[in-house]
Amino acid sequence: MKNIETEKDSRNGAQFGWLASYPKSGNTWMRMMLRSLRNNGAPVDINESDQQSTILSRSDFEEFFGAESSDLTQNEIDAVRPALHRAMARASKESLILRKVHDRCWFTASGEPVFPPEVSRGAVYIVRDPRDVAVSAAHHFHIDVEESVRQMGNSNRIIARSSKRLETQLSQPLGSWSEHVVSWLDHAVMPVLLVRYEDMLVDSTKELARVVEFLGLSRKFNREACAIAAAQSDFTKLRQQEEEGGFKEKPPAATTLFFRQGRSGEGKKILPPSLTQKIVLDHSEAMARLGYL
Amino acid sequence: MTEAILPRDYYFFGRRLHSPFALASLPLWPETESEVPPEIVLRFGDTPEALPHSVWSSPFIQIGADKSALVSIAAVARFWIPPASENSSSRVEIVIQPTPGAEPYEIETFLVGTVAGIVLHRLGMLPLHASCVEFEGRAIAIAGSAATGKSTLAAALVRRGARLLSDDLCVFHTSNGCIQTVTGTVQARLWPDVMDHLDIPLEMRLPTRPGHGKHAVSLPAGEARFWPFHFLLGIEVGFSSPEPMLEPQQGLAAFVYLKAMVYQPQIGHVFGDYAREFRALAAFAQQVSRFSLKRSRYLRDLDQCVDLILQLIQRKA
Numbered sequence: 001m002k003n004i005e006t007e008k009d010s011r012n013g014a015q016f017g018w019l020a021s022y023p024k025s026g027n028t029w030m031r032m033m034l035r036s037l038r039n040n041g042a043p044v045d046i047n048e049s050d051q052q053s054t055i056l057s058r059s060d061f062e063e064f065f066g067a068e069s070s071d072l073t074q075n076e077i078d079a080v081r082p083a084l085h086r087a088m089a090r091a092s093k094e095s096l097i098l099r100k101v102h103d104r105c106w107f108t109a110s111g112e113p114v115f116p117p118e119v120s121r122g123a124v125y126i127v128r129d130p131r132d133v134a135v136s137a138a139h140h141f142h143i144d145v146e147e148s149v150r151q152m153g154n155s156n157r158i159i160a161r162s163s164k165r166l167e168t169q170l171s172q173p174l175g176s177w178s179e180h181v182v183s184w185l186d187h188a189v190m191p192v193l194l195v196r197y198e199d200m201l202v203d204s205t206k207e208l209a210r211v212v213e214f215l216g217l218s219r220k221f222n223r224e225a226c227a228i229a230a231a232q233s234d235f236t237k238l239r240q241q242e243e244e245g246g247f248k249e250k251p252p253a254a255t256t257l258f259f260r261q262g263r264s265g266e267g268k269k270i271l272p273p274s275l276t277q278k279i280v281l282d283h284s285e286a287m288a289r290l291g292y293l
Numbered sequence: 294m295t296e297a298i299l300p301r302d303y304y305f306f307g308r309r310l311h312s313p314f315a316l317a318s319l320p321l322w323p324e325t326e327s328e329v330p331p332e333i334v335l336r337f338g339d340t341p342e343a344l345p346h347s348v349w350s351s352p353f354i355q356i357g358a359d360k361s362a363l364v365s366i367a368a369v370a371r372f373w374i375p376p377a378s379e380n381s382s383s384r385v386e387i388v389i390q391p392t393p394g395a396e397p398y399e400i401e402t403f404l405v406g407t408v409a410g411i412v413l414h415r416l417g418m419l420p421l422h423a424s425c426v427e428f429e430g431r432a433i434a435i436a437g438s439a440a441t442g443k444s445t446l447a448a449a450l451v452r453r454g455a456r457l458l459s460d461d462l463c464v465f466h467t468s469n470g471c472i473q474t475v476t477g478t479v480q481a482r483l484w485p486d487v488m489d490h491l492d493i494p495l496e497m498r499l500p501t502r503p504g505h506g507k508h509a510v511s512l513p514a515g516e517a518r519f520w521p522f523h524f525l526l527g528i529e530v531g532f533s534s535p536e537p538m539l540e541p542q543q544g545l546a547a548f549v550y551l552k553a554m555v556y557q558p559q560i561g562h563v564f565g566d567y568a569r570e571f572r573a574l575a576a577f578a579q580q581v582s583r584f585s586l587k588r589s590r591y592l593r594d595l596d597q598c599v600d601l602i603l604q605l606i607q608r609k610a
Binding site: 071073079080164 | 351352353354364366367368402403406407410411438439440441461482484485486487501502504505506507530535557559560590
């Protein structure tokens with residue numbers, strides 16, 4: 001996504017607005033709304049080349065550091081992630097850089113925050129009922145729901161890290177679903193705005209307006225602009241586009257549409273009781289905190 | 294370093310490179326051209342920990358105002374390219390200070406990748422981020438961003454009769470009005486999923502770093518010389534269509550794409566000048582046919598991609 005010009009910031013240099021979430025929690029939907037907003041309420045093209053708001057890639061790494069990333073070990077790459085974000089902020093001509101992240105909010109081995117506060121305006125943390133995440137992720141990654149629930153409870157979960165193949169994206173430590181939530185809500189060294197997917201379903205304009213206000217964009221984009229952008233990014237429209245022309249961000253293993261249901265409560269209905277119990281057992285504290293219990 | 298190995302002279306993108314240790318990635322310098330002096334000389338020695346007045350830097354690379362360069366990979370080595378002397382600006386020295394315990398193959402990994410890009414820029418050779426193969430005497434460059442499958446596609450084409458000219462880096466120059474490329478490396482760097490897909494035997498898979506997934510594989514390679522271009526393919530991945538597609542790339546779009554495919558462009562701009570780069574890319578865009586290969590990010594369509602390319606070669610023959 002092209003960066004959005006904002007009101008002049010009192011701090012020097014560009015800053016990131018992180019769009020953070022556990023996978024399959026509504027991040028792409030929020031990105032599409034912000035994309036329409038940037039385009040002054042134009043219809044969203046889900047396959048528009050959108051390098052800047054997508055997850056950090058090896059190309060980003062090589063562009064800013066000049067070194068062949070695939071020759072480096074994971075530890076060597078992890079150690080310089082904060083430096084990469086600082087370099088990207090220094091090089092940006094805009095005041096705000098929106099960037100999607102699925103990482104938990106993590107720190108390098110030397111204790112440095114991977115998302116440096118000095119180049120972070122804040123994080124929009126999008127969260128969704130883990131029972132629905134489990135069902136959606138099962139479709140997305142073409143795994144059964146048992147495996148999906150197991151992965152959500154895995155503290156060591158990392159995506160885009162493999163010794164068997166070269167991943168396009170830089171690896172992203174997730175941890176368990178609960179750990180992901182806690183990392184952003186309690187340990188991020190920057191302001192964090194919590195956005196619930198369920199609230200986006202109820203009133204997407206209102207939630208987009210909250211994000212706009214949080215990111216310091218409200219002078220440029222008023223409530224009416226948010227309403228138009230939200231309408232242009234309506235889930236049924238996104239789904240229709242995918243049905244007609246595909247979606248390049250969909251993984252090859254997925255057997256269903258990326259924009260599949262866009263509903264809440266599916267997990268409660270279709271998950272077997274044993275898996276519902278496991279999710280509640282694994283994540284009860286975070287679920288209660290977020291109003292999911 | 295575990296042992297000293299006999300010094301050799303190698304063919305490095307048309308230049309003679311002298312090394313104090315064996316380099317499996319590069320073809321040997323032709324005996325018929327033994328009178329040509331080495332232009333790139335590798336030696337072991339002490340290097341600075343940092344450059345005092347860098348004009349560009351990252352956690353791994355520093356470029357000095359005097360066009361010196363320092364590549365620092367803490368677990369492997371520091372590679373120092375001192376400033377050029379006034380009377381031999383076309384000669385490049387690379388001083389290597391290995392980290393204790395580092396293996397020669399690890400040093401070679403960075404020599405033929407990150408360090409090679411800097412050297413090529415310093416020599417004014419404008420490297421593209423592309424792998425290159427030769428088919429029936431003409432070169433096909435496969436360009437793309439990181440992790441788009443350049444090496445994979447090159448290796449797959451070699452399996453179908455092509456020969457490798459270079460991996461990940463490709464240079465071009467004009468000779469008598471004709472754009473040519475030149476042999477660079479005789480190994481492709483591949484990951485296990487690709488090596489398995491291409492049935493590459495385990496004994497051919499040489500490590501690049503201890504415990505690392507990426508391996509070096511020696512492939513049938515074209516002889517060390519210059520080659521006329523057939524065409525350039527630009528890989529675009531993440532395509533939403535289930536079938537790969539080849540499309541001609543023309544006009545300004547072709548130029549913009551080529552510009553984006555310059556390897557380490559930020560370093561090139563420190564060393565070189567924009568006008569020369571512009572002229573070189575414009576000449577390339579004008580004279581070499583270009584196609585976009587739109588494909589998925591995955592191996593499932595690799596054989597279809599190779600079929601498309603071979604059909605294109607047949608059509609253009």
